[in-house]
Amino acid sequence: MKAKLENNTVVGHNIKFEAKFLKHHFGITLRNVYDTMITEQIIQGGTQPYVGLKELVFKYCGIMLDKSEQRSFKMGAQLTESQQKYAIQDILYLPEIMRKQKAKIKLIDLQNTVDIEMKVIPAVAWLELSGINVDLKKLDEIKIKVLEQKNKAGKFLIQELTREQIEITPDTTQEKASEKPKTLTIIPNLNSPKSLLETLKAKGYDKLEGTGKQELGKYKGDELITNLILYRQAEKLLSGFIAGFYETQVKKDGKIEIKSPKYPHPITKRVHGEFNQYGALSGIFTSSKPNLQQQPSRYREWRQIYTAAPGNKIVACDLSQIELRIIGQHAKEPKYIQAYKANLDLHKETATQMFNVPLESVTKQQREIAKTINFGLNYGMGAQALKESLKINADIEVTLEEAQKLKQTFQRLYPHVTKYLNKAGEEEFQKGEIRTLAGRICKTRNPNKKEEDYKIKNKGKNLPVQGLCADILKIAMGNLFLILESREIKLINSVHDELVFECKVEKADEVPAIVKTEMEKAGNLFLKDLPCIAEVTIADYWNKE
DNA sequence: TGGGAACTAGAG
DNA sequence: CGCGCTCTAGTTCCCA
CATH class of the missing domain: 3.30.420.10 (Ribonuclease H-like superfamily/Ribonuclease H)
Known part of the structure; x- marks a missing residue:
């Protein structure tokens, strides 16, 4: 059998x-x-x-x-x-x-996509069964730190934002008017955007139209806003990533019930997230329970909770700047092709041409601008969003006119990219679907729901790129399953352009080369005019870079 | 009370 | 005219 x-x-x-x-x-x-x-x-x-x-x-x-009958089955009966x-x-x-x-x-004509998807199914089963090892001690340390950050920032915010207001009674008859007006103490709910916005506006932050990070950027550097951002970061970590590892108290019928932690698994002691191989329009994976693809990485320390079990090593490999390489291939943009062929830093190359300065004098700021534009404009970002994105991601202030100019300069610098993206947007708009180089069909999620034209066009710019990235990663995953699964190596995570493995220390010499080769091989099936490069690291925990 | 929309933030 | 894309998940708020 x-x-x-x-x-x-x-x-x-x-x-x-x-x-x-x-x-x-x-x-x-x-x-x-x-x-x-x-x-x-x-x-x-x-x-x-x-x-x-x-x-x-x-x-x-x-x-x-x-x-x-589906739910009628009973164990052992x-x-x-x-x-x-x-x-x-x-x-x-x-x-x-x-x-x-x-x-x-x-x-x-979807045979190629079917081949890719069927081959990746056993690899997904492998991934989910493997699970990822977690260092609960390290987690405790981080939890204490983050709680401290939340409490400190929260205390400051409550102190600054609590205000007195004269109570307005709807009933203003003559007798009552003579009474002394009562004052009301209003303590804002820091987790409620509505309550926060109201309070902030009352405090004089009248430029705000919401309380998202982008809006708060209008008051960058302000002590109160800085504390709010710190509070939000801590709250996000606690509720979204830390809480699942600890037991929770739930009130039920007046009694307090204790619910066990959701993770790790009580028997394997590892975190077994779910991976949905066709969760997104583009064909990229989605992950849940917990979402192992959106684990914080800008908060540097976080990923150190995911460690190799004793005697093991973690091998992580990612496809270097794969989305830009794919765009370069699609557009056959000579400048992209030349930069990647010569193994140059594309963002720096972009900066040197955009600002018309020699390569060696490109400032960090100029490179950041180029990077933001490279990623943003390729998917239809406009001048306003570029302005705000530069402020938040690179701490650079430009006027709307300057942002508009930067966009134009970029588009003139890479005319093939600009032409390709417009063509892709138009195709999605006309046909309602677009294919990746591997033949996968990407449609719009709601064919019935009316969407604004520009949104459909932007999808057309984005989907073939993300979609081909998914094709490449899936091909590599399918092949690596056949090579590594039988050798007691675990696939512990898959994050869009990155695969993470756990293996015995003795195998840490041979596994990286195998993984790198297979990932590059998969990419080079489609990147004919420029190379696909995979970068591999070996460590005791899951560390990007 | 429960479902869902809106908002926010994490990732690539 | 110009409007970044793809996701998951937590909290709050509104409505039936």
Whole structure:
């Protein structure tokens, strides 16, 4: 049975689930699979985050399934007749669905995408089963620090923002008017944007139209605003990333109940996030419970909680500036191609030409401007957003006119890029879909919902780039699964352009080269005019750079 | 009370 | 005219 499952193509609906089950309970590793759910998502261009079997049976076989037995199964109990019937109908229609899907794939030329997606399924099962090791002591240290930051900033804010206001009574009859007016103490709720905005405006911050970081940038350097940003950062870390590791108290029917921590897993002691391989329109992965793709990295210390288990090392490898390289390839922009071929710093090259200064005298600030523009303008950023982005990301103030000029200079400097992006936007707008170089179809999520023209065009600029990035990473993941999984190496994270592995110290010499080679090989399938470079690091914890 | 919109912030 | 893109998740607020 084991050999049969491992050496043949196994068909299922959401087969990642079965793959994990078979591996965990029976040590069976599925390598060749066909998944009707993922295939349907491919056909639909990523517009549906989850497709049910019931829906497919109806679509392809014209039969309405009764799913009422789905939740009736009990551990250890003998199957009832109707449960058996249910179990059979769950697989009965799969061959017919597969046959009809395959015809459709051929018709709309999606075989390449299907190959990529099917090959990555076993790798995703591997990734989720591996989990990531976590240093709870380090986490405690960080928690104490962050709590301190929150309390300190919070105390300052409450002190500064609490205000007195004369109470306004709706009933203003003559008798009451003679009474002394009461004053009301208003303490703002720091977690409520509405309450905060009201309070800040009353305090004289009248330029604010919201309380987001971009708005707060209007008062950059102000002590109160600095504290608010520190408070927000701490609150975000605590509620979003730290809380899940600790038990929580929940009030229920007047009694206080203690809920156990969500992570790590009580038996494996590792964090097993979920990865949805077709969670986004572009085909990039999404992650949840917890979201391991959005773990803080600008707060440098955070990722040190993810460590190699004793006797192990962590090998992390990312595709260097992959999005810009993809744009360069799409646009066949000679300046991008030349810079990457010569292994130059593209941002610096951009700066030297934009500001018309020699390479060696490009300032850090000029490079930051070029970097912000390189990333932002490629997806349709306008002058206003550029102005604010420069202020927040690079601490650089420019006027709207200057931002407009910078944009123009950039577009004139890279005319091929500009032309390509406009063409891609137009294509998405006209056809409602656009393909990556690997053939993946990217549509707009809500074909029914009316979206502004410019938003659709911007998607057209962005989706083929992100989408090809996803194609490359998935190809590498699929191939690395076949090479590394059987050698007791764990895939512990996958973050858009980065793969993270954990292996025994003895293997830390050979694994990096294998990973680097496979990732570059995947990229070079599509980057024909400029090279794909992967950068690899070996460490005791997950550290970017 | 529960669902969902709005806002905010984390990542690439 | 000009409007960065793709996501997940937490909190607050509003409405049925």
